[in-house]
Amino acid sequence: MNKRRVFVAFLLVALLSVGLFSAANQPAKAHEGRQVGPYTIELGWVIEPAYAGVYNGVEVHISTGEDEHTDEATDEHAEAEVIEANLQIEVSFGNASKVLDLEMSGNEANHYIAAIIPTRAGDYTFHLTGTIGETPVDEIFSSADGEFSSVEPISDVLFPEPEASIEGLQNRISQLEALIAELQAQLTELQGQ
Template sequence: MSLLRWRTRAALVLTLVFAVLGTSTALAHEGRDVGDYNFVVGFINEPAVEGMLNGVSLRVTSLIVEEEDHSDHDAGMDMGDGMAMSGDIDLVSHGGVFVDELAAGASYEFMFNHDYENLTVPFHAHPIETQGSIMVGHEGADVAEVVVEIHENGFQPAMVMIKAGTTVKFENHMSEATVVMSGPLGDAAPADIAPTPANVVLGITTLQVEVTHVASSVAQVMDLKEAWNSPGQYKSEFIPTSPGAYNFRFFGEIDGQVVDESFESSNTTFDEVTPANEIQFPVQLAAPREIENAARGALDAATTAGTDASDASDSASTATLLGIVALILGLLGLVMGGLAFQRSGKKA
């Protein structure tokens, strides 16, 4: 690879890094291996906001690159030429190349062998939502190991240039655990820098998702449809009408492999749904859910008032009836008295 190409690539990556940092929103997805596949799960749009069209996003890739185990990461990799090689290495999925959870003070090492030559490997960490990139080329320091420190405010350094064969050691310098993994931080990298990986799994029609709003335990099964403009991404659109954590349970099968896997939003996985009024301006509106609750309360009050009113009218009509009866009895008494007087008069 020529120096020029290397520089072009570096420029592209810098552009991406700044574009992502510039938006400064915490875009989080959870990546996990499910059988022979890797699932990357999250909301279609993050941050997810209550009352706005969103949905379940699932990206499925098949596992052809061994992760975590650096002893045999040559296995299964085809030494192609030039650009074609990037197709075999999953640089875009969360954890497509490596992923590790680091306790406070712990470290993780990954050796970038010649398969990574001329590639730029983006990486990021949760829940600090920071990212960096490793460029593997012919230039760079001639050392066996390069250290990347993980701090609350990001990676140090965030941009690493190494030669093939160098081990990168990630050190957690924070007081909390973190997850460091390959892949860009956001949902999707620009197409010019991250072409559709060769190992995406297309045309799955045998998976469904059960969406649960955790706090209320309200659940619904939805169909997953492959996004027409994003091969290997499966979506199920819905409008989250309550804030908080959601659980996505994928079930069915892929190519005969049974799938039943749950993903729940949290600060180390994918975003929870934010109440809408947090981002409303200038007037914060009541959420439809609050209006509905208020309406339900008013309806209850009206029903109670109605019952009271009919109770009152019941007792009122009872009183009227008693009054009429008393009146009739009174009249009857007068008539009897009159008759008795007449009779006594005739006798006299």
């Protein structure tokens, strides 16, 4: 097996391990809540803290305040009524943005998820649009506000450090590209003589 395949396999195992470790050891979820008409919207990462390069998702919970109540006679929780929603979310990082569809979670009513792998550490902004019932939704959430986590660098939890980092490889490629450009200029100069 060549070195590149070994490195890619190691990197995939490391990223999956971090994702599984994070999912199993999550602290209480930090989500930002908003009141939109009669609905409460809570938005945040599926896995917090979120790490760059690790599979994650943006999750949205919708409730009416009447969703969770206890029947005092039987002491049983009543199930939440499914709220009809048609939502999409635009994820932004710096000048880059991408629109994602929110899909209803298969195991929880009024819980929507858009899968994403945040590729860079830092603050992300989410623009939630669409409708909940008849109520229009146009809300902006940002991890910079501190209500939910910003994306952390994967290096914070990797141990030991991989032999070659993606950033290191990109720097080396840039150096080689500069060297190639310099050699091409010298070759052109020699051909002109």
